[in-house]
Amino acid sequence: MLTDPSKKYRSFKPVHLRDRTWPDAVITKAPIWLSTDLRDGNQALIEPMNQARKLRMFEQLVKIGFKEIEVGFPSASETEFGFLRHLIDNNLIPDDVTVQVLTPAREALIRRTFESLKGAKRAIVHFYHAVAPVMRRVVFDMTQDQVIEELAIKHATLIKELAAQNPGTDWRFEYSPEMFSGTELEFSKRAVDAVVEAIGATKERPVIINLPSTVEHSTPNIFADMIEWMHRNVAKREAIILSVHPHNDRGTGTAAGEFAVMAGADRVEGCLFGSGERTGNVDVVNIALNLYSQGINPGLDFSNIDEIRQCAEYCTQLPVHPRHPYVGDLVYTSFSGSHQDAIKKAFSARKEGDIWEMPYLPLDPMDLGRSYEAVIRVNSQSGKGGIAYLMEAEHGAVLPRRLQIEFSGVVQEVTDASGKEVTAADLWTIFQREYLETAPYSYVSHHLIEDSTREIVELNTEVQDGNNKQKISGQGNGPIDAFVTALQKLSNQKITVMDYHEHAIGAGADAKAITYVELRVDGGKPLFGVGMDSNIVTASLKAILCGLNRSTRASAPKSAAA
Ligand SMILES: CC(=O)SCCNC(=O)CCNC(=O)[C@H](O)C(C)(C)COP(=O)(O)OP(=O)(O)OC[C@H]1O[C@@H](n2cnc3c(N)ncnc32)[C@H](O)[C@@H]1OP(=O)(O)O
Numbered sequence: 001m002l003t004d005p006s007k008k009y010r011s012f013k014p015v016h017l018r019d020r021t022w023p024d025a026v027i028t029k030a031p032i033w034l035s036t037d038l039r040d041g042n043q044a045l046i047e048p049m050n051q052a053r054k055l056r057m058f059e060q061l062v063k064i065g066f067k068e069i070e071v072g073f074p075s076a077s078e079t080e081f082g083f084l085r086h087l088i089d090n091n092l093i094p095d096d097v098t099v100q101v102l103t104p105a106r107e108a109l110i111r112r113t114f115e116s117l118k119g120a121k122r123a124i125v126h127f128y129h130a131v132a133p134v135m136r137r138v139v140f141d142m143t144q145d146q147v148i149e150e151l152a153i154k155h156a157t158l159i160k161e162l163a164a165q166n167p168g169t170d171w172r173f174e175y176s177p178e179m180f181s182g183t184e185l186e187f188s189k190r191a192v193d194a195v196v197e198a199i200g201a202t203k204e205r206p207v208i209i210n211l212p213s214t215v216e217h218s219t220p221n222i223f224a225d226m227i228e229w230m231h232r233n234v235a236k237r238e239a240i241i242l243s244v245h246p247h248n249d250r251g252t253g254t255a256a257g258e259f260a261v262m263a264g265a266d267r268v269e270g271c272l273f274g275s276g277e278r279t280g281n282v283d284v285v286n287i288a289l290n291l292y293s294q295g296i297n298p299g300l301d302f303s304n305i306d307e308i309r310q311c312a313e314y315c316t317q318l319p320v321h322p323r324h325p326y327v328g329d330l331v332y333t334s335f336s337g338s339h340q341d342a343i344k345k346a347f348s349a350r351k352e353g354d355i356w357e358m359p360y361l362p363l364d365p366m367d368l369g370r371s372y373e374a375v376i377r378v379n380s381q382s383g384k385g386g387i388a389y390l391m392e393a394e395h396g397a398v399l400p401r402r403l404q405i406e407f408s409g410v411v412q413e414v415t416d417a418s419g420k421e422v423t424a425a426d427l428w429t430i431f432q433r434e435y436l437e438t439a440p441y442s443y444v445s446h447h448l449i450e451d452s453t454r455e456i457v458e459l460n461t462e463v464q465d466g467n468n469k470q471k472i473s474g475q476g477n478g479p480i481d482a483f484v485t486a487l488q489k490l491s492n493q494k495i496t497v498m499d500y501h502e503h504a505i506g507a508g509a510d511a512k513a514i515t516y517v518e519l520r521v522d523g524g525k526p527l528f529g530v531g532m533d534s535n536i537v538t539a540s541l542k543a544i545l546c547g548l549n550r551s552t553r554a555s556a557p558k559s560a561a562a
Pocket residue numbers: 040043073075076077104105109128129130135139140178214
């Protein structure tokens with residue numbers, strides 16, 4: 001890299017628009033959308049789509065709700081031409097959808113384009129030529145006047161004539177001064193005004209004027225200034241549908257598109273998930289869902305976003321990044337503990353019909369057909385909140401707060417050792433290993449004797465102690481108290497029950513009780529025992545045995561415990 005890049009690169013020029021209004025504008029409705037997946041997206045693929053892939057993409061775009069779809073560049077190849085013929089000849093274009101095709105401002109290619117459209121009910125013919133100084137100088141070797149006369153007016157006139165010769169089609173026209181973002185504004189205006197005049201656009205039959213950032217050269221506020229300047233200065237604004245076509249070279253295509261709408265654009269051209277030349281066209285899904293998350297119906301349906309992603313990946317043969325806005329595999333997932341804790345609490349506080357106010361989740365993944373399954377995933381960055389969320393959401397176990405803290409320490413040891421994520425299924429395995437292990441003591445049977453005239457119960461139990469079965473009995477003010485009395489005699493340790501929680505887990509005939517008891521054994525550190533059984537008393541007895549087993553394991557020398 002250069003120590004002084006100014007020797008090689010120019011900075012972009014600000015637009016002198018002191019009374020700009022766009023920064024205060026608020027977007028309140030969706031723009032008109034045009035998908036150019038089948039054209040600008042397609043021309044940037046390592047392997048352009050064949051007919052089958054194009055058709056699949058077309059059907060998907062229709063299903064999403066695009067009403068204007070640029071289906072190709074018919075003069076470029078037989079595949080492109082043939083695809084359009086296939087759509088028209090097989091009547092595959094729905095009545096509320098208009099296909100658009102692109103042609104350069106070159107006579108032979110325009111004529112070929114009109115041939116490809118024979119018999120279409122409706123069509124938008126989109127023609128372009130570059131306007132930027134570098135292209136005028138290096139590629140065309142033309143003056144500004146020559147570009148206006150020989151590229152803009154000449155080809156707009158030809159297009160109008162060819163359309164008039166085919167009155168069976170409802171024609172609309174689009175003009176792109178290509179490289180608008182790298183062109184003097186006054187010259188872009190001259191080209192646009194000339195085309196609007198040559199086409200004969202009116203308020204009733206407006207022309208689409210599409211202003212591209214063919215290459216994104218500047219910060220998005222400059223692009224917005226350029227759009228507002230055009231919006232205010234073109235000669236016949238009322239005869240124009242003002243469209244933008246942002247690219248993403250600086251990574252700000254979405255901002256440029258949104259600012260452009262604030263600055264007066266009526267229409268946005270882009271691709272699904274930002275497919276397209278180099279860093280891509282603007283991502284229309286991104287802009288549409290940004291609107292949706294502000295409470296504005298985007299007029300496009302992404303309620304099965306994964307199906308749409310699969311289709312895009314199949315057609316483009318390119319993957320969508322796991323962190324891609326709204327659609328990536330990881331975009332609704334929190335790994336970090338404090339995020340998980342906040343999400344868990346916000347889900348618990350949330351009531352049906354509430355406004356979406358969810359920390360770290362700008363949009364409800366359910367609205368896009370995603371589940372909550374991946375919202376919280378656990379690795380070494382996770383804390384008790386996330387673990388507790390998964391234990392409850394995936395396994396129905398509502399861990400008491402102090403058990404959450406204890407169990408998160410157990411999980412942390414595992415994630416620290418492996419450095420890997422643990423899944424919800426792994427969590428259950430770790431939980432079982434830690435809390436549902438049955439050594440050295442395990443439950444065999446019990447017989448509870450209750451007498452309603454006395455406040456004391458008697459419990460006779462059989463407990464497996466290593467290789468031996470032991471019959472033990474105790475009395476107490478309830479089965480837990482009675483069992484603790486009996487167990488103290490067997491283990492020769494003082495057991496204090498400090499806390500107790502219980503709830504049902506599962507449903508119907510498979511329902512069980514899960515019991516969590518917090519114990520202190522022989523004055524040691526408090527720890528939890530967990531028991532699960534279809535009988536609630538048995539679940540409690542198992543929980544106490546679990547606590548005693550864990551205390552025994554904790555106090556055993558490390559090698560013996562391993
Ligand atoms: C920004 C955009 O995305 S614009 C769309 C770009 N997309 C594509 O180009 C994909 C399809 N293109 C193609 O298949 C071919 O380029 C074709 C069929 C259009 C033309 O092929 P060819 O006739 O072989 O020309 P080639 O591709 O070499 O392009 C050079 C010609 O285009 C002209 N040209 C180049 N850039 C532009 C431009 N931006 N605007 C108008 N004309 C241009 C040149 O002046 C040159 O014309 P010349 O042959 O009279 O000197």
